[in-house]
Amino acid sequence: MTNPVLAFVFPGQGSQQIGMLAEAAEAFPEISATFSQASSVLGYDLWDLCQNGAQEDINLTERTQPLLLTASVALYRAWQAQGGVTPARMAGHSLGEWSALVCAGVLQFEDAVRLVRERGRLMQEAVPAGEGAMAAVIGLDDQAVEDACASAAEGGVVTAVNYNSPGQVVIAGGAAAVARAIDACKAAGAKRALPLPVSAPFHTELMRPAAEKLAPQIEATVFRAPEIPVIHNVHAKPEADPSAIKALMVEQIYSPVRWTACVQAMAEAGTAQLVECGPGKVLAGLAKRIDRSLTAHNIETPAQMSEAVKSTAQ
Structure with missing residues (x-):
């Protein structure tokens, strides 16, 4: 069942913390299953890294990006398993747009893990550290x-x-x-x-070389039309054509994130409730600054999940 006034938003880099989702993992088997799936793609234990590693390790961009993607997809799967309603639209902040695309059915999770690991590596390489x-x-x-x-x-x-x-x-x-x-x-x-x-100076022209290197890998990946509309960072509009979505995800790397416009577009389309699907509360806080009429929920802990499922039920 779809709630026409509900939107899901997915955070980007900066929301990662050592120990995140530990409580959720005890309550929801989807968390460990999704992390195991990502670990098999990455070739290292992603759950162990984010629970027992050092903050500087998970702050490495090529690790941060698959980590946050995995955390968001895991929470969305847990949401579904708890009987949470389907949102009417989605958006993600920068890297979070990839999480939105996976949850909207545009591409397979494993393919997204591969792409965002490479996205992170190329973005970090595009400009030498310190420059x-x-x-x-x-x-x-x-x-x-x-x-x-x-x-x-x-x-x-x-x-x-x-x-x-x-x-x-x-x-x-x-x-x-x-x-x-x-x-x-x-x-x-x-x-x-x-x-x-x-x-690294993300979303500037200095990232264009990274975008050009990632473009062939995006092009070679199967994208489908979204099952749920995704509002894109580049122009704050939804896009139904898979080829156009691929082009937007290349352009997104060196273009500004128009997050204020994305949230405003969702509000204008009828959104009254937002769920931040990922660690932290950054996007919930921004939503209230952009449009005070919006109600924002977080689902990082079992208590938050339970409350949000009830509050958004139709």
Whole structure:
């Protein structure tokens, strides 16, 4: 059964923590089964890594991406097993868009694990460590951030890359240009402009070589029309054609994440309730800043899962 006012959203990098989903794994067999499936593709024990590894190990991009994909898909499978209703639409933040596509039936989970591991590796390789940077800007409108980046570029690359909520934008590019843009944003009146602990400038033109290398692998993978509409990061619209979805997932690597527009599009389509399907509460928090009428749920723990299943039942 589909709930017409329910949307699922899937988090991206930054939500990973050592020990995540431990409580859920005790309650839901789908967690360990999904992690085992991913481990067989990756060639290492992903569950052991995220329970017993070091934070710096799971922060390596080529490990973070399959880890978060697996966590989100595992929770969605647990949701289904608990009798949770089917959402009317989905969206994922950056890497989370791959989780949405798997849960919407666009591609097989194992294929997605392979692709996002490679996506992470290529994105990290595209810019040598230390040469790229990202920073969060709080308290400026989008245009002011864009203007600050334009004035700070000085022939380098620095652009707005994550439009996360009104007044919260992430910028990225070359390290020196980002440092200049941080100063420019502060001068323009930003409440805060602070570097993020990320070494690669994701969603900038500097990622285009990674996209071009990943494109043939995406093209060779079977994609199907989505069973549930997915709102895409690149243009904040759904797409039904598998070939067009493949092109969007290549473009997404070097294009801004228009998250504010994605959430607004879901609200305009009738969404009143969101479930954040993955570790952490980042997207639930952003949703309330974007549209206060939205009710957001998390399902990371058995108690949260039970409450969300009941609250969204038709």
